[in-house]
Amino acid sequence: MAAAYDLAVIGAGPAGAAAAATAARAGLAVALVDRARFPRDKLCGGGVTGRARRALAAVFGPLPAALFLDCARVRLVAGDRLLGEVADAPPLSLTMRRDFDAALRAAALAAGADDLAGRRPAALDPASGRIAFEDGGSLAAALVIGADGANSFVARSLWGRAFDPARIGFALEVEAPRPGPAEDDAVEVDLAAAAWGYGWAFPKPRSMTLGVGGLHPANPDLRGRLAAYLARHGATGAGRVRGAFVPAGAVRRVPGRGRVLVAGDAAGLVDPVTGEGIAWAVISGAAAGRAVAAALADGRPERALPAYGRALAPVRAELFRANLLRRLVYPGPLRGRFASLLARQPRLQRRYLALLAGEIDYADIRAASLLRIALRLVAGRG
Ligand SMILES: Cc1cc2nc3c(=O)[nH]c(=O)nc-3n(C[C@H](O)[C@H](O)[C@H](O)COP(=O)(O)OP(=O)(O)OC[C@H]3O[C@@H](n4cnc5c(N)ncnc54)[C@H](O)[C@@H]3O)c2cc1C
Structure with a gap:
């Protein structure tokens, strides 16, 4: 039975x-x-x-x-370029x-x-x-x-x-030793680390999670991108590389x-x-x-x-x-312009961080603000 x-x-x-x-x-x-x-x-x-x-x-x-581990310090980068660092962002719990x-x-x-x-x-x-x-x-x-x-x-x-693996995301991650408890307590988001996605460095109590992920078909060399990201963090060979699909x-x-x-x-x-x-x-x-x-x-x-x-x-x-916003900020040249806009506009940076930290919803972003951003990006005035 x-x-x-x-x-x-x-x-x-x-x-x-x-x-x-x-x-x-x-x-x-x-x-x-x-x-x-x-x-x-x-x-x-x-x-x-x-x-x-x-x-x-x-x-x-x-x-x-x-x-x-609650973390309110967030660093936004695009590769080697620092877009902004906020010490009192809406906290993310790791x-x-x-x-x-x-x-x-x-x-x-x-x-x-x-x-x-x-x-x-x-x-x-x-x-x-x-x-x-x-x-x-x-x-x-x-x-x-x-x-x-x-x-x-x-x-x-x-x-x-x-x-359908051609429509969803894929990510690679490494759990690396933390350089030292106080050495890097910031959450880092790297907007240039992967196409239609990003790279992240998340501090944990005893380690650091480093990863890159984005739309699967847009990142044929995700391993190469991870290697570059790890190198930038001095973490080459730091841990076992593991990968998984993300049904985004x-x-x-x-x-x-x-x-x-x-x-x-x-x-x-x-x-x-x-x-x-x-x-x-x-x-x-x-x-x-x-x-x-x-x-x-x-x-x-x-x-x-x-x-x-x-x-x-x-x-x-x-x-x-x-999904609509993704089409605005991730494709080709718009992505670089969005990064530049973030670097220049602390207010936009804060809204973006509030979105990342789940303090605001997409529904809270006013259509007029979105339109303004869209027009700037499309006109190449990032
Ligand atoms: C690299 C990476 C980084 C991510 N980072 C974040 C992040 O920082 N923040 C965030 O919010 N989300 C993140 N996500 C997404 C997040 O991990 C998932 O959205 C979340 O885990 C979904 O929860 P779930 O319960 O649906 O599935 P899961 O957490 O995947 O749990 C599924 C469970 O089902 C079990 N299972 C699987 N197959 C079978 C089977 N055949 N029979 C029985 N049991 C089975 C598994 O053992 C598992 O316990 C990340 C994803 C990836 C891949």
Whole structure:
């Protein structure tokens, strides 16, 4: 007999943990499945924005302060050129995903979800919600949430493949030793380090995360770009280079099929300008958990997906705006002009940093301001 659940959540990263915690707290019998055993690593800059902190607090309550290093000093560069350094920017919290994800998953289990870590699904039947595992076991669930990341098994089961690699981002990262606790406590963003993307140096309590990432097809030599970025930081050969797809700019119009919902990276919820995905993972995971709980309370599981789709509409709208802005600031010569504009306009710099730190939304940028920037960039007056 297969174990029976109200909800199976596949993937116990931020999206899955948020979904499982929300649904378990609503009284559902939840299985939280992950192929990995925790703690496990996850390739990520670990930049947790104000938006993410608010979403995390709403779902998980207070998290241990030791998970985060708060950083308000931000340096904007374009290669060797310093565009600006701000000592009191809206703070970004930096975390190590190994510890952060383990804490979120533990909170979901404490809320009542069953721990199915180290179990890799082999087959999912979207019509019945039945999941067969590679170890021979199986479970049945009234509804399923796929929160299993950029290469989602659930998305592949529904649509044949998770994403079109020609349309999404790719990033390379190295975890390098920190030169010294006080030596570089700034978050650095390098607008010239990758095409349709950027480079980042994020301080962590015991290390420095250095990475470059951008639209996959626009960066055929991303390894070369990373090598140049590491050299600029005196970090050549500093750590193992690892890479991963970032499903930015590929928001799914319908976030699931039938009794299966997808959340977080599996739903393409990554900001194509900033690369932020943690906040959207938590927000979408919690929304999926709520939609499932409400649909099952009404005895109408088929209502979960449409309700979830409606709840995600503001997120999709925000990421749509990000996609438009990306076309303004990232292509060819506009990019250099945008960098120059940032260097010359401290006010614009602050708005950009507020956007990066998740203190303002794209919806908060006035159309008139955008138009003014667009006209300057197009006219070559960066
Ligand atoms: C290099 C890089 C840097 C980034 N930097 C940032 C940043 O600084 N800030 C930010 O906000 N975002 C960043 N992102 C994006 C962020 O990492 C993701 O958006 C976020 O992790 C999405 O959360 P998730 O829960 O949807 O998926 P994930 O965090 O990927 O979790 C998915 C879970 O599913 C499990 N899983 C995968 N496949 C299966 C399977 N077949 N069966 C069972 N379980 C499975 C995995 O083990 C994992 O635990 C970065 C991404 C990359 C690649």
